[in-house]
Every structure is written in structure tokens, then in C-alpha cells.
Amino acid sequence: MNTFLNNNNSSVWPNGMDVSHQSTKRQRMNESLEDPNQQPFAAPPCSCGKKFLPVRKNDTTFITEDWRSTGTSLFKPLVQDIFVNLVKYEQFSMSEGTFFVADSFGNYSNSVTGQVLHMWRYDKSKKQLFIAQSILFTCPQDLVVIQAVLHSI
Template identity: 55%
Template structure:
């Protein structure tokens, strides 16, 4: 868990000041509930379909998926919350994929699993892959998949 001085940014551009929230207390009829950083994060996520993709050396992203298999995955730049309610379909694929360095230049080919997030285009009347995340670590992929099954 990150320190309490971190702001969490969400897709809808709402930010939450974790210092302020960490010192809050909520009074209910039955019991007093202290707001810690962990509790605030839990309260924010409850009822929403957010999944956290932490920045690490084994997670990559592309918004330019090509069916030909020539998509270039870039390293994930920071911890990312993905709002799963924005997507109509989620699919998984595995295989060999191209990854880039931080500058966006081809680096090498790797094997891994990809999580495709699909949206529906009203004008084309068809689905398209809006965003894809490549996981080269089976453990990182497993954590995300477990979250999807428990949401």
C-alpha cells in the first residue's frame, strides 16, 4: 500500500486527498469507524469495478491493438486504476508480443498474456479493442484475473 501522502487519480478526473481522508472519522449509529488510508481506498473501490494495475517491469499497455499481431506494447508509466464499467467485453489471449522501451522504440519480443478491454462503436456498429494490457509475469496476471472473478 502506498503512503498516506499520495493522491489517487481516477479516470473521471476526481482526486482524493489521502492526508485529509486518513484523519477523518465517520460516526454511525452502531459504531465509530476510523478512516485509514486502506479503509479509504476500500470505500472508494466498493461498488465500483476498478482494478489496480501496478507499475512494474512486467506490465505493458497499448491503445493501438492490431489484429495482425504487430501492436507495440509500451511499459506502464505508473500505477493505473482501470474502470471496468467503461468496457462492454473483456477477453484474454496469450502468445508472443512486441514490447517497446520508454521512448517507444521496439525493444524485443516476449511471451505473455494480454487482457483486452473492448468497447462498442455506435457509428461502426461493431466492437473494438480500446485498451490492452500485456502481462509477462504469470503472478501479476493471476492477481488481475482473480480480481475480475471476485468483482
């Protein structure tokens, strides 16, 4: 027997609470910044649940899907904000060092020092993990924001 159903079909819960006046909508949280005219150095990530990691486009963030352990990977500029689907990766790791970056056309531009967030997937045929995507952060503040989101999950 369902204890939440009531024989007279009224909108009263078993504890006596009248639910006919209760709103089913959630109250919107104010996510605006204190001063709308001033953006902080590292803007806070949007709240997008626990399945997606927001990465904002800027001049200090680069991405590659062709990681090479020899250190010859070429990172391309991030051209738009992205949401990384956390469900499709088995694990994350970090590394730091000097990396090659490209211009907007994909041609080598220069070498930069920074930290890389590696996203690992499992290859069922080879039965091993591999780095599917890597994001290079040359600005430490950008990485701190991403790490805060990952630690909150």
C-alpha cells in the same frame, strides 16, 4: 406514512432501538501485510470498489491503445499505477502469445511471451465492438492477481 418517523421527534427507531448512540462511521479494516518489511512477489491489489481495476506498475507489465489483429501491436511499459474504469468497457478477453514491446521512448525493444487482457468497447457508429486497450503481463503472477479481482466483481 413513513414508518421510520416518530411523532415525538426522538431518535428511536420503530423497533425501539435508540440510534442516538450509534456511530455512522464505518470501522476501518486493517489492510496491512503480515510483515510490513517484506513485500510479496505479487502485491495484493488495493480495494477500490467494483468499478475500478487496479493495475500496478512493474517491469513485466505493458500497455497499448493501438491493438492490431495482425500481431504487430507495440506494447509500451506501464509507467505508473493505473485504475481501469470497468464501467466504460463492454467485455474483457484474454489471449496469449509473443508480443512486441518498446522501451521507455516507444522504440521497439524485443519480443516477449505473455498474456494480454483486452478491454472491449462498443462503437455506436460502426455498431461493433473493438479493442480499446490491452495490457500485456509477462509475469503470470501479475495476471493471477488481476483475474482474482475480475472474478470477485
